[in-house]
Amino acid sequence: MATERYDPIANPYAPGAGTPPPALVGRGELLAGAEVALRRLRAARTAQHLLVTGLRGVGKTVLLAKLAALGEHHAFRVLRVEATGGDDTIAGLLRQAGRLVEDLGGRGGVRRALRAIESVSLTVAGTGASVSRRVSDPARDALADVVVDVAAVAADAELGVVLTLDEAQRLDRRDLRRILAGIHRAGQDALPIYAVVAGTPDLLGGVARAATYAERLFEVASLGPLSVDEVAEAVAQPAAELGVSWAPQAVERIVERSSGYPFFVQTWAYHTWNAAVDDPISAADVDRAAPHVEAALDASFFAVRMARIPPSRLAYVRALASLGPGPHPSGEVAAAMGKTTRQVGSIRNRLVADGIVYSPRHGWVEFAVPHLDRYVSRAFP
Ligand SMILES: Nc1ncnc2c1ncn2[C@@H]1O[C@H](COP(=O)(O)OP(=O)(O)O)[C@@H](O)[C@H]1O
Numbered sequence: 001m002a003t004e005r006y007d008p009i010a011n012p013y014a015p016g017a018g019t020p021p022p023a024l025v026g027r028g029e030l031l032a033g034a035e036v037a038l039r040r041l042r043a044a045r046t047a048q049h050l051l052v053t054g055l056r057g058v059g060k061t062v063l064l065a066k067l068a069a070l071g072e073h074h075a076f077r078v079l080r081v082e083a084t085g086g087d088d089t090i091a092g093l094l095r096q097a098g099r100l101v102e103d104l105g106g107r108g109g110v111r112r113a114l115r116a117i118e119s120v121s122l123t124v125a126g127t128g129a130s131v132s133r134r135v136s137d138p139a140r141d142a143l144a145d146v147v148v149d150v151a152a153v154a155a156d157a158e159l160g161v162v163l164t165l166d167e168a169q170r171l172d173r174r175d176l177r178r179i180l181a182g183i184h185r186a187g188q189d190a191l192p193i194y195a196v197v198a199g200t201p202d203l204l205g206g207v208a209r210a211a212t213y214a215e216r217l218f219e220v221a222s223l224g225p226l227s228v229d230e231v232a233e234a235v236a237q238p239a240a241e242l243g244v245s246w247a248p249q250a251v252e253r254i255v256e257r258s259s260g261y262p263f264f265v266q267t268w269a270y271h272t273w274n275a276a277v278d279d280p281i282s283a284a285d286v287d288r289a290a291p292h293v294e295a296a297l298d299a300s301f302f303a304v305r306m307a308r309i310p311p312s313r314l315a316y317v318r319a320l321a322s323l324g325p326g327p328h329p330s331g332e333v334a335a336a337m338g339k340t341t342r343q344v345g346s347i348r349n350r351l352v353a354d355g356i357v358y359s360p361r362h363g364w365v366e367f368a369v370p371h372l373d374r375y376v377s378r379a380f381p
């Protein structure tokens, strides 16, 4: 039994969006596979790219950053893009591509790469989403050339390129197709570019629809909850490094409360550390932290996503929540609202665009945010 509180400044846990966890657990195999792919590419051999899918908070962004760092370690330059749904996504990619090419200036292919960048840039001259209506512009197809040409310039400099594309489900489908076409062509030319594309689970369908060859282009990593042992490692190891231990029952409690979702694991561990009075940290300490965890999740993680939802869409969210966790047939959600599937189709599509729900398979819907059903039942009874 302890007396003193644990030092909140030394608290090792890292709840947040894209915040690197103190112990990155359960990703060993993926990282080992990526390392093989990177080294093969550097040896002018082919490799599959990586498609990472999962709900909010499973660790996609953190994994992307880790893979980018791994790439840098193997002499790859990184182009890092987070899709926003507007043209700024492509503008950001072009800006980074341009900088990279200029950086490696003086090599073959530089002029061609800059020309491709320039011609696509003309299609994103404006800002925001409005311009993306114009993307049928044939100049925009040069986006595929940008990918190939940048990889070629890097290859000339004895470097590779890692392209990370986060929140890719938000990318305009035609732009996604162009980027995939570039990656495909680069592969055929044995150019050293490694693409890591991450998004919500429906991205898989989006990628398959964008190009027939896309499935073969990627190895798919569907991230889900961590296993019991992985949660234990994520919680105990960072503490052990600071000479603090967790009772097995406390870890079990965090497994239960978090359902193994990495973001929830970090959140529970973080608040438990601050609330704990026992040594080792006990299940009672986890319970002591519960009000803090719930307040923190409600105020940030959940509320942020719900705040922008107008009442018309809220009815759909409540109907889906009333059916409990997991995916449900669209027809059942509509029925719970006393409507037909067709009547609520546009509401559902808006919620998909908002990242609140997604379609795990045709005709089904599920919350894209774990535990959102519980929150909605609690906050909007
Ligand atoms: N493999 C992991 N082990 C432990 N914690 C993790 C792991 N991956 C992510 N996290 C934690 O989960 C939270 C969400 O990670 P993030 O990458 O932002 O998820 P996503 O991009 O899927 O929404 C962060 O607090 C991060 O520290």
Ligand SMILES: [Mg+2]
Pocket: 017, 018, 060, 061, 062, 166
């Ligand atoms: Mg993310």
